[in-house]
Amino acid sequence: MSRQSQHRLKDIARELGVSTSTVSRALSNHPHVSEDTKERVKQAVDKAGYQLNAMASSLRKSKSNIIGLIVPRISMYFQSAVITAIQNELQKCDYNLMIFQSNESPVLEKQLVSVLHALRVEGLIVSSTLYTEDFSPFDVFSKANVPLVFYDRVPKTYSAHKIQGDDYQGGYKSTLHLLDQGCRRIAHISGPLSCSLYSGRYAGYQDALKKYNVALDESLVFFQELTHENALKTCQVLFAEKPYPDGVFASNDTSAIAVMEYASRMKLNVPEDLKLAGYSNDPRVQIVRPSITSVEQFPYEMGEHAARLILDLVRQKVTVGRSLISLTTPIELIKRKSSKALVSADSY
Template sequence: MRNRAEKTIVDIAEALSLSVSTVSRALNDHPNISVQTKDKVRKMARKLGYRPNTLAAGLRSNKSKTVGLIVPRISMFYPAAITTIVQNRLQEYGYHLIICQSNDSYEQEVALVNTLYSARVEALAVSTTLYTTDFSHFDLFKKNNIPVVFFDRVPGNYEGKIVCGDDEDGGYQGAKHLLEKGCKDIVYISGPLTCSLYTRRLEGFKKALQEYKQSYKKSRVFFQELTKENALQTCKKVFSKKQWPDAIFATNDTTAITVLEYCRNHGINVPGQVKIVGYSNDPRTEIVTPSITSIDQDPTTTAERVVAALLELIQQKSATATKQTREIIPIHLIERASSK
């Protein structure tokens, strides 16, 4: 037997005195190969440390059985929950997932799109950065008929398949809940409006104010990256003034939890003096004290629909789109102690 660092099916064939074609069929579970032969081949493959060259196989068949996924940050609850479900579901259908994070960098997102194209993924699922307004880097996939499914943070008017939560209704339900509790001075903390997700949530927030005949106060609305540091700075601005708000609606749960922490540290009673609503139903919102009311985005359903869209487009073998198709996942407000 030849002594090479990387073993191939030729080495397995020589070790077992079988033909290369028989070994190849055995490794691919061909029905014409006996169970005994398959067992022998697999045992020898493990013994020799054989690794199948899936890239080469993909080049021959034009099917890599691999899907790319780009999310802003894997550390965030919502994209992490979706990533886990997408990976598990795709594995059930024999697909592998390459997981990438853009770190909310547009330049990094562009680089990742090109890298995944070079890796010959069969499809791509993307939740874009906060600052992605030019989607032309996805043209590479579209021109080569490789499906792209956008979810959560999605384009406003770029052609393709969209799966996202009902963000306008989320903004509306959060504000409506606080207004129904008698709140009249609501601070609204939003992400940057370069991201259409936050544009839609703001529209819902304004709709609820209008319905309850409350004015939209620009001084009570903040647009920022929804980090703990930014949330603390906003709390300092809001509570340093003589007139405190009676509610804060934060459009992510990291911000809502930070607001709660600030209030607790400064003797501000929640919900007695200030009511709080968050967004995403991060598991942490249920275990802090008091627990935080939040908008549930149903990551399970979203992930299931993303997988269904990917598989459907892969089977169609075409990514050509002349319009945008949008699938909206309903949201639900989960009332907890912070707004009672």
């Protein structure tokens, strides 16, 4: 509590004819303080405009009611939906959310872990960067028995509670769908394989090709940060000379939209000349024409699972550090006009 706040407490105590400690206990709703005194203190506090320093109070009690969250970028559709779900679930139980973004930097992520540990958050939820391979900075939480939950982008080998989407099935179903539509030269635009998401989606892509006895053509596979600009650069390579790809499975919708844009420049018709599938079911894929086939990840449900798990850990309904929980949430392939040429109006 700041010196100014302490001074105001003394002023309130003097005005009411009680001790400073009585005022402090009244503000904390202590059971040994009468309701009449609590009400008198409340009125005096409101009149003085005094505000309780919640952080200082929580540090003294070793209980902050704050959960930390580290995300790659808040601006991502998937992450913004997850954040909303987490915050809504935490607020139901009177917990607050403190959000930081790593900007895809493992160095910054490491710094944020130290900051949140110093702030004594009661639990930490993390979706790691694309490039995080060393998860040892998170050891400070496990050593302190502070709950730690990873979601979406989770460690491949680091022991922790994990909630992730079924990325293998997402990659498998997307590629199989394009194969079912007659595609045989299917390009795959993926993120770095250091990230759990993209290794799963790439494995699904490979296995779908195997099912159709289509040989993997490595010249059609690209691993990169999935930005609009990078996807356009990839298209310059893919469509530099014939034979062009007849299908593209992109590991996010931003890349899928960029491919459609480039196809239009090349006077290629989607889906007649090029069939296309993305990932995440970003609202934008329903607005573009033709609408883009994409994988629904159910981010709100994933956020709810992450929030409920961290709350169970914090409230010791699940023992921290033991019986590590690994939950895989389902996906659904949403088929739209970008991946099929001749369909009835009722099919989409």
